[in-house]
Amino acid sequence: MEEKFCKFCGAKIAMDAVLCTACGRQVEEVKSSSQPNIVINNTNTNTNTNVNGGMVGGRMKNKWVAVLLCFFLGYLGAHRFYEGKVGTGILWACTGGLFLVGWAIDFIILLLKPNPYYV
Template identity: 65%
Template structure:
């Protein structure tokens, strides 16, 4: 009976063992061509990038654009000069129809003030207080 079991049992041949190396971080055996340790997950060797050709990057920076602001009237880029007292009087007497906004050149806000009676009076009050604390002349 013993002879039958031995004859029936296949003999296991040892597979040729792959070349192994030791991880320098955990000391475990890993395959020789491994870049990352299969046990601890840390990088064991530098990734060989000699096979991959580096792309040639060419940068042509021929920007000759000179940025000049042509919107400002006065030198220094401050905008249009407005008199504080004129704007304050316009806000006081014509604020509900947007007179001070039209004076400042803010046509859209002037039309909004015109149709909403100066943002229902709240906008005129806020603008009046704001204009009081502006320097003379101020720039829009």
């Protein structure tokens, strides 16, 4: 078996070795003619067409206005009218905020929404 010396650490390695078994460094070029040349062309032509974070046609509402309306006039459905939900606003007004259960649920949901939010 033919041997040669590693040019970095001086250890004896096989003549056809590419890496030194003692120090782990590369001692020879990798000879490979079968691999194709790879060309990477990164041209991004995409344009962002999102409006309002994907909410196309949504109306922006202030969270804190809705929270205050819900807290003070929620049993009358004022926060529902503010959001443009007239049907449920009338229902809230006729039932006292769905007997205050719907008012409490709406209040918690409004607190958890981001500011501004879209309806």
